Amino acid sequence: MHKALRIGLVIVAMLLAPLVVRYLPQNQYLMDVIITTLIYVTLAIGLNVTVGLAGLLDLGYIAFYGLGAYAAAIVMHGGAAQAATAGGPGFWLAIPVALAVACIAGLLIGLPTLRLRGDYLAIVTLAFGQIAKLSENNWDWLTNGPQGMEVAKPVLLGHELRSPYLLYYVIAAIALLTWACVRNLNNSSVGRAWVAIREDEIAAGAMGINVPKMKLLAFMTGAAFAGLAGAFFATKSGFISPPSFDFIETVIILAMVVLGGMGSLPGVILGGVILAVLPELLRSLPGILNLEGTFDITPYRMLIYGGAMVLIMFWRPEGLLPEAHRRRELHGATAESETGTAPG
DSSP, X not given: OOHHHHHHHHHHHHHHHHHHHTTSTTHHHHHHHHHHHHHHHHHHHHHIIIXXXXXXXXXXXXXXXXXXXXXXXXXXXXXXXXXXXXXXXXXXXXXXXXXXXHHHHXXXXXXXXXXXXXXXXXXXXXXXXXXXXXXXXHOHHHHOGGGOEEOOOOEETTEEOOSHHHHHHHHHHHHHHHHHHHHHHHTSHHHXXXXXXXXXXXXXXXXXXXXXHHHHHHHHHHHHHHHHHHHHHHHHHSEEOGGGGOHHHHHHHHHHHHHHOTTOHHHHHHHHHHHHHHHHHHHHHHHHTTOXXXXXXXXXXXXXXXXXXXXHHHHOTTOSSOOHHHHHHHHHHHHHHHHTOOOO
């Protein structure tokens, strides 16, 4: 099937999804799961730029998500102490502000880490994530501290978008925009420069690639998409607080990137969908199998979730849908092991 036709079918399916879900049992719950899945997919695509394409292990990624959420909440309130109302500056103004705040934060964390690699970079970004969370928790004058902040719903043509069916189209547009931007970057000289840095930073510099500039761009691009997702999360949830942006969220998003296939856009999307939907599927499994009241899966739900991730990585160590050149390398290695020959 032609690539453009496949993309068109996916977009049509996304447009029609709420119309189909509306007639299913537990439709409100299903819409909430779909919206949450699209938030995670957007975050995974953004992290894939930093980790999958540029090879920069960012363990503070969730901080950009939180900064975007708080920036949007503050803009929509006009301040931490003011209650959320539909008459504030509004979600549509908060989006570019959240994106800009996250992007600037990506620049600030990228500048001092240009010379760091691997474990050292991971430690610095992890520290940044913890600093951001502690700031959100202690700056009562700005973020309302541990009490959190209420956030208004988006307003369009004078009407609040409270229905999950309408909110779905907002996050669907954000996810599609994120996908289109990263896809174009991936196929450009910028994307090829990121991959070159990931494979061999010294060789990339010798080829004339401005390594510091490309690293900064990767940090800022990934952070911008996280801020975008954070702005939507704030208005969708109606309330945000520091525990919403724990380190474990970074681990989950990183797992989506690794599970799907680092650097592979379709793989990252698939990984995001699987890891976002699987916990909810396990939660509903007793009802699906008519085992409610006879077997409580709750104590074992996350154990099964983690076990499934381990099994998938044993089965597909390069990810479910690895990059094209990684697939060729994997198939070449498999063929060599079967014939007993060595390269060269």
